[in-house]
Amino acid sequence: MEKHLDKKLEKLSDKMMQESGLEKPSFNFTNAVMERVEKVSANQITEYKPLISKQAWFVIAVALLPIAYIIVNNSSSSNSNWFDVIDFNSLFNYQFIDNMFSVTVSKTVLYTIVLFGLMLCVQIPILKNHFDKRFEV
Structure with a gap:
């Protein structure tokens, strides 16, 4: 058929x-x-405008540097409570929130987070440059 x-x-x-x-x-x-x-x-030529300007990246970096400094300097023991640096108890008096901020972080995890952030900050400009060159006419 x-x-x-x-x-x-x-x-x-x-x-x-x-x-x-x-x-x-x-x-x-x-x-x-x-x-x-x-x-x-x-x-229809469009001008490239980044989503986050250079000034905004500078403000973000200035805001993150003190946080990284506090984390690194307050990790003297292997099980430090890095949420204890900021006193949240005056803002909240709930048992759940007290238990939530009593998280202990080992030095290894702390160093991993900091190195991940640094590597991310290094890779973003490299990838941006790569894609800008790739899409050039």
Whole structure:
């Protein structure tokens, strides 16, 4: 049944191809298309604006540096409570919140977090430069 249907479709397509013939584009087809492309690309140039400006990155860095300094300097023992640096008890007197901020962090985890943050700060400009070069025209 399918072979019969396939043969009918093949005969129909062959007949349509013979009747339609070859179509040829106009003499200046390529030039006309290229002119339109140039007009569109010239009209729609977008200027790159970063989502986070350089001033905002500077403010973020200035805000994170003291936090990293406090974390590194207050990790004298292997199980330091680095949430104890900030006194949250005066703001909240709930047992749940007291238990939540009594988390102990080992030096290894603390160093891992700091190094991860540093590596992230190093890799972002490198990747940005890579993608800027890749998308240059």
